[in-house]
Amino acid sequence: MADRKTPKRTKTPQTFNLDRLTTPIGVALLVTDDDGALRALDWDDYEGRMLDLLRLQYGAVTLRDDRAPRDLSRALSGYFKGDLDRLTEIRWRVAGTPFQQKVWHALPKIPCGTTMSYGALAARLKAPNAMRAVGHANGSNPISVVLPCHRLIGANGSLVKYGGGLERKRWLLRHEGVEV
Template sequence: MAAYKTPQKTPRTFNLDRLKTPIGTALLVTDADGVLRALDWDDYEGRMLELLRLHYGVVTLRDGRAPRELREALSGYFKGDLDRLADIRWRVAGTAFQQKVWHALPKIPPGTTMSYGALAAKLKAPNAMRAVGHANGSNPISVVVPCHRLIGANGSLVKYGGGLERKRWLLRHEGVEV
């Protein structure tokens, strides 16, 4: 009996840019169309590379400037124009369930939070709290796909791929008292 092999994904080349923010240097990974594929922090570059590998297979990053519109929207967000995140084009690879979670996250308005269980219920999968948490933790696009807006049922901050201090800062920046 032959062993099942996962189909090999086509190697991808993405551009890597850096943007200074109040909470550290953001790594911006974009594709040839200028669409955001990953956003993480320079001190979590290894995590970002692993997420890119899991989602896309073999990935090569080359230095390349992110589109002006993307940089301006992110800078605007960090200066207090919270609605600017909606201007950013993004795309991610992932399972159907991960996609559901990631596309639901931007629907949580800035200045509000939601528990993992509440999001699972909203996705009509009330027993999938842990799966929501796993998908949230696999999100390669920090800030823009606002995984920081998910909190524990008791209001605790729980985990954040970029560190709890960044999560706390982002929530306070958006007007959430934590």
């Protein structure tokens, strides 16, 4: 559930909270703001990439160790235990270009248990020639799993690129009932 207070790009230093959640596919890093909205979700073995994405979107970022809101942790744990609809309960906020925001807000509209090609998403966004731009925006998605970039696949049905590694992408799709 997108939080309608989507921030604009700013270079004002930002401080966010960082928590960790053990999942079947590794330790997830949960970055939240003081309002409890999720700002980033990535994997501990990709922490450097996550920090780079946060800096691109927000400028200087400081992460302080603090617990994620209970409802966020419960929703994510529920998803990983098989209650796939729990992702819709999560409040999130993203910064980014207008086009990135368009892509990121479209990702949760891809139904769980289905996939879509980059070209199909570009067409859905009324930018049919923007397949590569969709791919770049998808690759810059700061909120893995919740903004389900893993549901985007190649036009030929192949699994292509996933910031958390193709094995995680394969696991997430199988978890959601997609045969890959």
